[in-house]
Amino acid sequence: MTENAPRAVPVPAEPPRGTRRRRTPRLAATSGVLTYVFIALAVLLPVPYMLQLPGPVFNTLGDYQGDPMISVSGAKTYPTDGRIDMLTVAVSGGPGRDTFASQALGALLNGKETVIPTEAYYPLDTTRDDVTASNAVEMSSSQDVAVAAAMEQLDKPYSVHLLVDDVVAKSPAEGKLRKGDRLMSVNGKKLDSDPDAAQIMSATVRESNTVDVTIDRDGKSEDISLTPGDIDGNKAIGVTMKQDFEFPVDVKFNVDGVGGPSAGTMFALAIIDELTPGAMTGGKHVAGTGEITPDGTVGPIGGARQKVAAATEKGATLFLSPADNCAEVLSAADQSKITVARIDTLDDAQTTVEQYAAGNTSDLPKCPADGADNNEKGQ
Template sequence: MTANDPRGVPVPEAPSGGEKRRRAPRLTTTSGVMTYVLIALAVLLPVPYMLQLPGPVFNTLGDHEGKPMIDVSGAKTYPTDGRIDMLTVAVSGGPGRDTYASQALGALFAGKETVIPTEAYYPIDTTREDVAETNSVEMSSSQDVAVAAAMEQLDEPYEVHLLVDGVVPDSPAEGQLRKGDRIISVNGEKLDSEPDAAKILSRTVQSSQNVDLVVERGDEDVDVALDPATIEGRHAIGITMKQDFEFPVDVAFNVEGIGGPSAGTMFALAIIDELTPGAMTGGKHVAGTGEIDPAGKVGPIGGARQKVAASTAQGAELFMSPAENCAEVIQAADQSKITVARIDTLDDAQNAVEQYAAGDTSDLKKCPAGGADNNEKGQ
C-alpha cells in the first residue's frame, strides 16, 4: 500500500501581507510532505505480527498430486465417496518473514484475516527453520496418533511404546538415559503399551522427589534412578520423548509440505471410512478440523475462523469444530450455507458425518448460536 500523493492535497492560499506571511505556504507544504512521507514510511515498516488467512483445502478421501492422500493397506478396505476435507491456514509473517504495517492494517479492516503478535506463538529467537521442523514433527506425530485413534474407534488392538528421543545436557538424565531407550515403567507403574504413557511419566516426575525407571536398552532391561531438578522453571529429569506405534494396518500419508497437528481428526475419519463398509459421507461434502489424541479426544486448533471460511468457499455442507473453537467458528461461519457441528471426540465426529449423510441432524451436537461451551444437543 502506498501513501496518497502529497501533491494532490489542497494547500491553503498564502494570505496577503508581509514577507513572513508569504513564506507560510511553503512551510505548510513542506510540513505536509514530511507528514505523508513519515506516514508512508510507517506503513511500510515491518511489524511483529503474523496474519492468518485461509489456506489450501485437501480431500482426505481423494488424491493429491496423483497419489491417494491416505493409502491403507494390510487389511480389507472399502470404496469411499464424497469428501472429508482437511483444512490449512496460510501464514504471512512470523520468524524469518516480515509483515508490514500496511498488511496488518488492511487485514484488520477487511476482517477476513486474523492479526496476532508473533511472540504469542514463537519465542523471540525462533528461526524459520525451527518453525518448519516443528510443523513437520507435529504433522508426523498427528498421523500416528490419528491411526491410533482410528484403531481405538474400531476396537482394533495396537501397541505403543514410549521412547527417549533426546537428553538435555547437564540434566539428571545425562549419562543415565540414551536416545532410543524404551521406557517400560516409572516408580513401579507400567508404561509400555499405555497410550497415555507420556502424560503418566510427566505427572509422576512433577510430583516425585525420586524417579525410578526401567528402560529397555537393546536386549536388556536397565534400572535408572533419577532425582528431578528444576529445568526452565519445571520439575523435570531432562528428556524429550516420542511414541513408537505398531499397528495392525499400514497407513501411508501423502501430505508433503503440510505441517501441524490440526488434521488429526479428519485423518482418523478417513481411515475409519476406508476400513468400514459403505461411504461414511453418503457422497456428501463435509469438512472439519481438530487435533486428536490416541483415545479419540478432540482438541482445539488455531485458525478456526479461516478454516470455516475456506470450507464454505469449497462448498462443504458440514463443518466439524472442536468445542473450544465454537465461539470463533460461529462468528465467522455463514450458517445459511454450512451447518456447524461441535465435536468433543472422534465418536462425535463420526456420528456427525453419518447423521448428516442420512439427512437427519435433529440429534446433531451443534455449536450454540452464541458460541458458548455446552453439552446440549440441537442448540
C-alpha cells in the same frame, strides 16, 4: 511637505474576502513530500504481529500430487465417495518474516483474517527454522495419533511404546539413558503399552526425589536410578520422549509442506471410511478440524475463522467444529453459509457425518450461540 517629514510606507492591501493566499511552491512541495513519507511508513513499517489467513484445503479421501493423500494396507479396504476436507491456516509474519502496518490494518477490515501478537505464539528467540521443525514434528505425531484413534474407534488392538527421543547435555539422564531406550516402568508404574505413559512419566518425575526406571535397551532389560534436577526452572531428569506405535494396519500419509496437529480428526475419519463399507459422507462435501488424542477426544485448534472461510470457499456444506472453537466459528464471516456441528469426540464426528449423509440434519449437535448447554441439539 518639509524635507525631514517621515516618509509614508505603503501597507499591502488585505485580499478580498473569500479569496485565499497562495502557498509558495516550496511549501506545497514540502507538504506533498511529507505526505508520501507518511504513507510509505504506513506501508513499509514492520509491526510485531502476524496474520492468520485461510490456507490450502486438502481432501483426505482424494489424491495429492498424483498419489492418494491417505493409503491403508494390511486390511480390507472399501471404495468411498464425497470429500472429507482437512483445512489449513496460512500465516503471514511471525519469526523471520515481517508483517507491515498496512497488512495488519487490511486484515482487521476484511473479516476473514486474524491479527495476533507474535509474542503470544512464539518466544522472542524463536527462529523460522524452529517453527518449521516444530510444525513438522506436530504433523508427524498427529498422523500416528490419528491412526491410534481410528483403531480405538474400530476396536482394532494396537500397541504403543514410550521411547527416549533425546538426552539433555549435563542433565541427570546424561550417561545413563540413551536415545531409543524403551521406557518400561517408572517407580513401579507400568509405562509400556499405556497411551498415557508420557504423562505418567512426567508426573512421577515432578513428584519424586528418586526416579527408578526400567528400560529395554537392544532387547535387554536394565534398571536405572536417577535423581531429578533443576532444568530451566523445572524439576526434570533431562530427556525428551516420543511414542512409538505398532498398528495392525499400515497407513501412509502424503502431506508435504503442511504442519501442525489440527488435521488429526479428519485423518482419523478418512481412515475409518476406508476401513468400513460404504461412503461415510454419502457423497457429500464435509470439512472440519480438530486435534485428537488416541482415545478419540477432539481438542481445539487455532485459526477457526480462517478454516470456516476456506471450507465455504471450496463448497463444503458441513463444518465439524471442536466444542471449544464454537464461539470463534460462529463469529466467522461465512459461517451462515455452512451447517456447523459441534464435536467432542471422534465418535461424535463419525456419527454426525453419517447422520448428515442420511439427510438427518435436525438432530446434529450444534454450537450454542448464547452459551447454552453444550449438549443442546438441533441446527
